[in-house]
Amino acid sequence: MAMCGIIGVMDRKRRTMDGSGIRQALSMMNERGSGEGAGYVAYGVYPDYRDCYALHVFFDNIRENKIIVDAALEQWGTIEHDEAIPTYDQPNLRSVHTPWRYFFKPDPSLAPASTSPEDDIVSALVMRINTARRGALIFSSGKNVGVFKAGGWPEDVADFYRIEDYEGYTWLAHNRYPTNTPGWWGGAHPFNLLGWSVVHNGEITSYGTNRRYIESLGYICTMYTDTEVVAYLIDLLVRRHDLDLDLAVRALAPPFWEEIDRMPEAKQEWNRALRLTYAPAMMNGPFAIVAADADTMVGFTDRSKLRPMVVGECADRLYISSEEAAIRAMEPKVESITMPAAGEPVIGRVAP
Amino acid sequence: MAKQVAIDGNGVHYTPLNQQIRKAVADGADEIVISNVLGQRFIGDGLRGNITIHIHGVPGGDLAIFMSGPTIIVHGNAEHAPGNTMDAGKVVIHGNAGDAVAHSMRGGKVFVRGDIGYRGGIHMKQYEDRCPILVIGGTAQAYLGEYMAGGLLLVLGLHGPIKTREIGSGIHGGEIIIRGDVDDACLATGATKVPLTDEDRARIAPVIREFAGDFGLDPEPLINVEYTRIIPASARPFVGKYTWE
Numbered sequence: 001m002a003m004c005g006i007i008g009v010m011d012r013k014r015r016t017m018d019g020s021g022i023r024q025a026l027s028m029m030n031e032r033g034s035g036e037g038a039g040y041v042a043y044g045v046y047p048d049y050r051d052c053y054a055l056h057v058f059f060d061n062i063r064e065n066k067i068i069v070d071a072a073l074e075q076w077g078t079i080e081h082d083e084a085i086p087t088y089d090q091p092n093l094r095s096v097h098t099p100w101r102y103f104f105k106p107d108p109s110l111a112p113a114s115t116s117p118e119d120d121i122v123s124a125l126v127m128r129i130n131t132a133r134r135g136a137l138i139f140s141s142g143k144n145v146g147v148f149k150a151g152g153w154p155e156d157v158a159d160f161y162r163i164e165d166y167e168g169y170t171w172l173a174h175n176r177y178p179t180n181t182p183g184w185w186g187g188a189h190p191f192n193l194l195g196w197s198v199v200h201n202g203e204i205t206s207y208g209t210n211r212r213y214i215e216s217l218g219y220i221c222t223m224y225t226d227t228e229v230v231a232y233l234i235d236l237l238v239r240r241h242d243l244d245l246d247l248a249v250r251a252l253a254p255p256f257w258e259e260i261d262r263m264p265e266a267k268q269e270w271n272r273a274l275r276l277t278y279a280p281a282m283m284n285g286p287f288a289i290v291a292a293d294a295d296t297m298v299g300f301t302d303r304s305k306l307r308p309m310v311v312g313e314c315a316d317r318l319y320i321s322s323e324e325a326a327i328r329a330m331e332p333k334v335e336s337i338t339m340p341a342a343g344e345p346v347i348g349r350v351a352p
Numbered sequence: 353m354a355k356q357v358a359i360d361g362n363g364v365h366y367t368p369l370n371q372q373i374r375k376a377v378a379d380g381a382d383e384i385v386i387s388n389v390l391g392q393r394f395i396g397d398g399l400r401g402n403i404t405i406h407i408h409g410v411p412g413g414d415l416a417i418f419m420s421g422p423t424i425i426v427h428g429n430a431e432h433a434p435g436n437t438m439d440a441g442k443v444v445i446h447g448n449a450g451d452a453v454a455h456s457m458r459g460g461k462v463f464v465r466g467d468i469g470y471r472g473g474i475h476m477k478q479y480e481d482r483c484p485i486l487v488i489g490g491t492a493q494a495y496l497g498e499y500m501a502g503g504l505l506l507v508l509g510l511h512g513p514i515k516t517r518e519i520g521s522g523i524h525g526g527e528i529i530i531r532g533d534v535d536d537a538c539l540a541t542g543a544t545k546v547p548l549t550d551e552d553r554a555r556i557a558p559v560i561r562e563f564a565g566d567f568g569l570d571p572e573p574l575i576n577v578e579y580t581r582i583i584p585a586s587a588r589p590f591v592g593k594y595t596w597e
Contacts (some may be wrong), residue, residue: 028391305470325391
């Protein structure tokens with residue numbers, strides 16, 4: 001039952017972990033996957049380029065496709081450095097894309113009307129390059145963060161990137177069991193846009209409504225799977241609309257109307273307002289989601305709790321996963337294990 | 353003399369682990385102690401026989417699935433759906449358990465000392481003398497007894513009263529008995545509260561005593577106290593819900 005395996009870990013003091021622990025934790029949940037997609041995201045992996053947007057790109061063909069991305073980036077800013085993401089052939093992983101990374105500084109003077117010109121330039125470039133479908137897909141675009149994903153089992157994907165060579169203070173990981181669309185590299189989780197990354201177990205049955213809403217606001221879905229829309233919804237609500245994270249989660253997974261009816265009047269009022277304002281952002285269907293940015297990690301499930309979620313704590317570390325065993329694989333001495341209530345966000349923040 | 357077999361579960365996949373368990377049963381073991389269990393699913397899958405299995409660690413989902421006869425004692429938490437479609441025997445969990453505990457259980461007993469997640473007892477069923485029993489020491493989350501078709505689901509609320517929604521959502525058989533009063537707002541459509549009769553109390557008393565015995569608790573304060581019995585509102589509570597007759 002309840003396929004796809006997810007796990008997230010955050011160190012509130014920003015002490016880094018290499019990727020070997022989360023690799024092992026994710027492989028504990030191989031029963032939840034089907035070998036068609038796995039991935040990892042780590043925050044804090046590019047300290048030498050912390051001021052640059054780290055763009056991870058899948059190229060179909062370096063010679064033909066890279067020139068297009070180079071030209072687009074140079075038009076909007078400066079490429080401080082770019083290189084192939086080091087990879088190591090895995091016998092069970094069909095290598096169909098070449099992962100590349102750019103460290104990019106957008107030129108804010110080119111978007112004078114924007115209050116966040118750099119983010120807006122990068123987000124527009126991601127949308128433009130991905131929709132052009134010219135053999136280049138930007139799947140990771142934040143500062144000091146990197147997504148490492150591919151089509152395959154968690155261990156093979158981890159070894160393809162030698163995930164243990166990366167050090168991050170927050171990690172998310174996902175073991176995929178695609179059900180509604182074929183597995184492919186771009187459809188593996190995590191999904192990322194700028195600072196936020198998302199892993200998800202379940203299916204967003206409101207995808208059509210959510211997608212129409214988000215596409216009317218300038219996002220374009222290109223990955224053939226529902227979770228992409230969650231990454232864009234979080235970017236819209238948290239970055240662009242500046243909602244508090246717990247309010248954003250409440251907009252995505254609001255209480256049932258009958259629960260709202262039983263609330264005290266003042267609480268009723270804002271819950272109604274939020275639910276009505278963000279009706280097309282509300283997500284239906286079974287889901288357990290863990291999302292993170294540079295300072296935060298949040299986990300939440302659908303309001304009927306149709307997918308599992310377990311939370312572990314150990315000193316400065318917060319864990320959120322589909323299974324307790326995965327947490328214990330990473331942290332045998334875990335101090336507390338709890339199950340959050342349906343629809344209630346579990347939020348961890350790094351110390352300022 | 354009882355024959356005991358020890359198995360180290362460290363890093364062993366569930367298939368060879370279950371093979372080792374079956375071999376021990378075939379070799380006439382009376383007791384198996386499995387150490388270092390972490391996340392292995394389906395432990396005791398379809399297992400038969402008169403044997404007790406101690407599990408140290410956290411077994412994975414669907415513990416004791418289709419099991420018919422043995423006793424499994426978990427010294428830790430369990431994940432989703434322990435007792436899934438279990439036929440006979442007993443599962444005793446000293447910690448908490450995940451969602452869908454006793455999923456489709458059709459006989460035997462599942463005792464959980466702590467709390468359980470959502471949809472406990474989903475689709476439990478009974479037939480003639482087969483009547484599954486699920487007892488929760490702590491509390492349970494929403495959709496308790498969802499689509500329940502038979503059996504007994506007992507919540508003792510040892511750490512406080514149950515506060516959740518949609519109890520008995522889709523219930524059309526069996527009974528949910530919860531210590532203390534249960535607010536009407538916690539009940540799902542099609543579920544109704546009825547008083548606990550002396551007969552009912554006499555029926556659950558031995559179950560409470562057995563549960564208390566397994567966990568070293570004093571049963572007496574749990575016997576003659578208030579319980580709420582929740583059953584289907586009628587023989588066919590959902591007639592007309594999806595079709596017109």
